[in-house]
Amino acid sequence: xxxxxxxxxxxxxxxxxxxxxxxxxxxxxxxxxxxxxxxxxxxxxxxxxxxxxxxxxxxxxxxxxxxxxxxxxxxxxxxxxxxxxxxxxxxxxxxxxxxxxxxxxxxxxxxx
Amino acid sequence: xxxxxxxxxxxxxxxxxxxxxxxxxxxxxxxxxxxxxxxxxxxxxxxxxxxxxxxxxxxxxxxxxxxxxxxxxxxxxxxxxxxxxxxxxxxxxxxxxxxxxxxxxxxxxxxxxxxx
Numbered sequence: 001x002x003x004x005x006x007x008x009x010x011x012x013x014x015x016x017x018x019x020x021x022x023x024x025x026x027x028x029x030x031x032x033x034x035x036x037x038x039x040x041x042x043x044x045x046x047x048x049x050x051x052x053x054x055x056x057x058x059x060x061x062x063x064x065x066x067x068x069x070x071x072x073x074x075x076x077x078x079x080x081x082x083x084x085x086x087x088x089x090x091x092x093x094x095x096x097x098x099x100x101x102x103x104x105x106x107x108x109x110x111x112x
Numbered sequence: 113x114x115x116x117x118x119x120x121x122x123x124x125x126x127x128x129x130x131x132x133x134x135x136x137x138x139x140x141x142x143x144x145x146x147x148x149x150x151x152x153x154x155x156x157x158x159x160x161x162x163x164x165x166x167x168x169x170x171x172x173x174x175x176x177x178x179x180x181x182x183x184x185x186x187x188x189x190x191x192x193x194x195x196x197x198x199x200x201x202x203x204x205x206x207x208x209x210x211x212x213x214x215x216x217x218x219x220x221x222x223x224x225x226x227x228x
Contacts (some may be wrong), residue, residue: 004154031214032214032216034216034217036219041221041222041224042221042222043116043118043202043204043219043220043221043222044155044202044219045219046216046217046218046219049214049216051214087155089155091214098143098145098160098206098214098215098217099157099160099168100155100157100217101154102154102155103154104152104153104154105154
């Protein structure tokens with residue numbers, strides 16, 4: 001069964017303290033791995049898509065990497081406005097639909 | 113309007129009521145989705161439409177009834193809901209369901225539903 005596990009569930013950082021969020025996945029064949037950011041009371045906001053092991057993408061203080069078993073979202077020198085829940089999702093080959101399987105997310109709090 | 117919009121943003125309904133959620137996308141996409149988000153649970157896919165045709169119904173109870181009149185609009189009709197149906201209902205859209213490429217989905221702000 002396709003599955004996504006995110007860790008930690010919650011992370012508290014001081015402003016400027018870099019860290020990484022983990023997304024482990026089990027999927028029959030990976031079509032794509034997605035990272036989203038979700039603020040309270042809002043819908044998820046798309047951040048990155050990764051397609052194959054070794055791929056990396058960056059946006060401001062965020063960098064996403066992908067291996068055959070997991071993805072990391074690295075946050076460099078975070079600011080309080082980076083506080084949010086970060087969601088990871090995978091899409092597998094074999095299905096007829098663009099089905100995304102989500103993890104439960106990591107709640108990030110960055111304190112000034 | 114830009115992106116994906118949803119109305120209403122908040123809805124309180126009794127178990128015997130009938131209501132509808134509306135979603136509109138302004139991105140030129142041709143696939144649309146309904147998701148349910150409950151506390152401490154992953155987003156759950158409910159329905160998928162591609163080119164206005166339903167392509168997946170993820171074992172959702174019949175008290176939820178989707179409608180997709182065109183590629184820009186999606187509705188979720190609700191009737192005789194249960195308190196456990198209280199959740200954030202999210203609409204999303206994406207490009208066509210390609211067999212090779214994986215397209216990201218863009219989400220609306222959601223409707224916070226409370227069933228009393």
